[in-house]
Amino acid sequence: VLLKQSSGQVIQAGLAKDSLLLQDPTKVLGPLPSQLGDRSPFEQPVRKPSDTSSRTPLQDLYGTITPSDLHFERHHGGIPAIDPHKYELLIHGMVERPTVFTLADLKRFPSFSRIFFLECSGNFRSGKEQLTPQDICGLTSQSEWTGVMLATLFREVGIHPKASWFLAEGSDAAVMTRSIPVSKGMEDGMIAFAQNGEALRPAQGYPARLVLPGWEGNTNVKWIRRIEVSDQPFMTREETSKYTEQVGDKVRQFSFVMDARSVITFPTFPAVVHKGWIEIRGIAWSGRGKIARVEVSTDAGKSWQPAQLQEPVLDKAHTAFRYLWQWDGKATEIMSRAVDDTGYTQPTLEQLKEARGANMGGYHVNSIISWQIKGDGSVLLRPENIR
């Protein structure tokens, strides 16, 4: 490491990073300030990618903000490469003034920032003991989103009073489309161009995407290029063949809202705990509003105690909870359940099956997750059979 003096002279003032680790850090000048910070070589959290998605390492995270490079991914045609100078958003259909907005145009409107979660409605896996929170429900993440409210844009283009649905279309290889009620767009829909302080990341929709707080991930159309306002839904493949679920002998469609749920992130597989005081930690969220409380059971569901919620508790946002537990060293099961401010209580898988039927499929499965604490301190998922 070279140190430039105010005189312009350069002096040797430190050693290469690797050699530092062997030394007493108080006795060697470290690397000087830089343009971009790095992670410690000892901390390398990663998502878990498949061909179609990549899961946030919930068990490795603290607090409620997801670092943008660890935000979950779910694509249907990979990540498009978009030149922001050529980017355009077209709004047409039942509007007075069909309009094309550049990215610069979008940024000139009154803007808005808000912290809320996104979650894929297919966010549930189970079936074996060796699963981490990342494996089970890593398809949720939280960011501070900034953009222009859809209501502002609808006002600008003069939306027709009888308009009831709009089509949101991406510019990815899947030209991803979803039909969204205009009411949701007007309520809190946003065309976001920033995430956690900086421009959207390509995997999260750069340069602009739709965000619909509390609604299933797929509706938050990324790389959005077109909005067509209409008086009926378009019945796209994503809202018919996919993102619908069997409920009894019917198929439920347009089930947009994400019901309340919670997940313990510590202690979970593959952690090993010791007898004594353990802070059980996790996150809870609801697409319908704020988390009212989270309850924790340390006796396999026989009794439930209130956990502490981290303030501020935000609307439609991951809310950290904590519960202090003195473990006596005996095998047991721990679990958490979220209650939101509409009075909804996170159900068991049993309850969900009872309400929806055994063939309910894999969407909107928000059931309580239970962890076995073995006598040797090892922690394993209690697997459940979704079908």
Added chain:
Amino acid sequence: VLLKQSSGQVIQAGLAKDSLLLQDPTKVLGPLPSQLGDRSPFEQPVRKPSDTSSRTPLQDLYGTITPSDLHFERHHGGIPAIDPHKYELLIHGMVERPTVFTLADLKRFPSFSRIFFLECSGNFRSGKEQLTPQDICGLTSQSEWTGVMLATLFREVGIHPKASWFLAEGSDAAVMTRSIPVSKGMEDGMIAFAQNGEALRPAQGYPARLVLPGWEGNTNVKWIRRIEVSDQPFMTREETSKYTEQVGDKVRQFSFVMDARSVITFPTFPAVVHKGWIEIRGIAWSGRGKIARVEVSTDAGKSWQPAQLQEPVLDKAHTAFRYLWQWDGKATEIMSRAVDDTGYTQPTLEQLKEARGANMGGYHVNSIISWQIKGDGSVLLRPENIR
């Protein structure tokens, strides 16, 4: 890009990233999900480093969270490389049980998360028109910090009831030390081990640092290795030779709290604006509490209008403000002033000089910043002479 099929077969399913930019992104499969996300090649925000600090690009950011790799830096001996498995925090002095905590120990205590700003008390530059918000006051950033409350640790080691100060000492090459009143430590001091959801970055104190919400950056000792509890301050070099300011014919010491201030981040140099509607944007913060309101003047300080504050307004936190302005195309000056919930109003440099004397030096200069809007739409700082 290769796509692995469920059959195990691998197919060619896309093109190299560079070639994509030339194409219609809807017609080519993009890169698939990955372990870590990247920035768009079109978005490369950077800090501005000197030998001793590096400034956050405030004008490039949205919302209130600072991406961790853009968090400002101020070191006195570079960034130490610390093996988290060897890390220890020693607490001794006026305590019943002098104790050494490993990082794993710290993480086992009840934890706490909180969003607040950090700011170097030397965070002010002026003197020429071509300065950006980053140049003027880029030595402030905001994160969601997670750690163990100092009060929890003091309780654990049995702090002496008569203890009034403690020394916080880093394990960097400067072995940075500051004396801190125990009262602040007990109120909201935290030993943070995480920042924005993940482990602290090395430049921000990995694996653990002191954070004191609202207090000058230098007291938030990074890479903390030792806390000595005492009944008097230690009068270290940083709290005598540095981080003290001339006020009248005295030198003010232990001026910990950061007074309220605000900065417009758009429009600012080097932006060029157009006649018509402009959303004036910025951030405001106070080390004493919440921002009560921000006022904006678009007529060089003759009249002031309330700006909109982004909710939730958090204690000791960067608070985004917005003010919608119709610019008539005539040259003018725009400025913002913060008012906090203790009733403090951000002063002019004149007022500060009046209160402190002309020789007040460069610490805690929180004066109103004014931007000249030229008739051609160019924006320049109105430079001020601090001495």
Added chain:
Amino acid sequence: DALETKGWPEQFGLGKPATEQQVAAWDIDVRPDGKGLPAGAGTAVQGRAIYAAKCASCHGNTGVEGPFNHLVSSDTSKAKTIGNYWPYATTLFDYVRRAMPFNAPGSLTNAEVYHLTAYLLHANGLVDSTSVMDAQTLPKVVMPAQQLFVPDNRTGGAQIR
């Protein structure tokens, strides 16, 4: 959180009016009532050949062999397919045109999409081998699954559904 528009102009005057050509270039969606369907027509026979050339490698020779999604219902599989799960035939045209083939999306002509649509509907037993699929006939194809579809029946509150 509701939009506070006090002090706002009627319009900010941002953006440019969209020209008809611009709209036409991007307006590719097809609604259940057939709005959006282009000129042209297709038959199962012609679709079969295109399918074999451009689709079978991923969806199987007869649409049930994979490796990717089953497109045809069969007695031996519980897979959700066009035949047993898709509520609207128009969706098939819309989706194939925008997203398939997966490795060359947007490469098919409208005629090819009509042929493939006819082929896949026929393979699922939904139309005759000789039916011509075009802007008039496609919206009228009766999809058995349509009657199963209901809008969200969760009405909020404590209810678990």
Added chain:
Amino acid sequence: DALETKGWPEQFGLGKPATEQQVAAWDIDVRPDGKGLPAGAGTAVQGRAIYAAKCASCHGNTGVEGPFNHLVSSDTSKAKTIGNYWPYATTLFDYVRRAMPFNAPGSLTNAEVYHLTAYLLHANGLVDSTSVMDAQTLPKVVMPAQQLFVPDNRTGGAQIR
């Protein structure tokens, strides 16, 4: 936000008792009353030689030439220095031992630090050339700036200070 300790044990029992050796190895601070000063002593004459060898390259031959901080006050500069701005002599020992030389911090022996302290105090006209600096004498050095220092006089509220 105050710590909610309901349901907490008296102690979590985390961490290990610090041994005396561990504390001694790290407890390098020096207080204004001299607490923390090690055995040993130094004089300006011996300090001058060490200074020339290890410090002058960065602080100048006589402590005023830079390129880094002025360490000695002079009539021709307004720089804040040990002589005109530092309130406690103990801080000099503490800081030089922990942080200097900048490119080899922590490399000086206690004796070297005493010598350098004596030299810099003398160069600033604060002690005689023959004064011996040790754990007894150093805390007694009268620093002219000390009378200037006042604790924070901002008391909150609307006041601008």
